[in-house]
Amino acid sequence: MKTIALIAHDRKKEEMLSLVLENRDVLSQYDLIATATTGKIIKENAELVITTYLSGPLGGDQQIGSRVACQKVDMVIFLRDPLAAQPHEPDITALLRLCDVHNIPVATNASTAKLLLQSLRAKA
Numbered sequence: 388m389k390t391i392a393l394i395a396h397d398r399k400k401e402e403m404l405s406l407v408l409e410n411r412d413v414l415s416q417y418d419l420i421a422t423a424t425t426g427k428i429i430k431e432n433a434e435l436v437i438t439t440y441l442s443g444p445l446g447g448d449q450q451i452g453s454r455v456a457c458q459k460v461d462m463v464i465f466l467r468d469p470l471a472a473q474p475h476e477p478d479i480t481a482l483l484r485l486c487d488v489h490n491i492p493v494a495t496n497a498s499t500a501k502l503l504l505q506s507l508r509a510k511a
């Protein structure tokens with residue numbers, strides 16, 4: 388089963404939840420992984436099975452990055468907050484860099500995420 392990583396900064400969590408609810412049917416066909424808080428919100432509100440890692444600021448982005456480096460992640464949806472400084476910015480940059488190194492589709496905003504999810508729907 389292919390794996391999709393879901394990550395959202397605090398001011399993007401509502402947007403992530405809407406995206407997940409709108410695409411619940413597609414997402415339920417994948418192994419889902421997430422950083423801690425994003426995953427908790429999705430589990431509680433969308434009732435999807437999701438493996439959670441540490442919270443982003445505590446190393447969760449790096450944990451997911453290591454999964455990307457091991458070719459264990461097939462898509463990353465990372466709704467970043469471009470208007471707020473993050474204490475763990477280097478970890479965020481590293482995760483996105485690894486997606487590029489390994490040519491993994493990565494969406495950093497909801498519009499791109501919708502296009503990627505549409506492409507999965509078309510394949511199914």
Ligand SMILES: O=C(CO)COP(=O)(O)O
Nearest residue numbers: 422423424425442443444
């Ligand atoms: O900070 C994050 C990504 O950089 C997300 O972490 P949480 O899902 O735990 O809020």
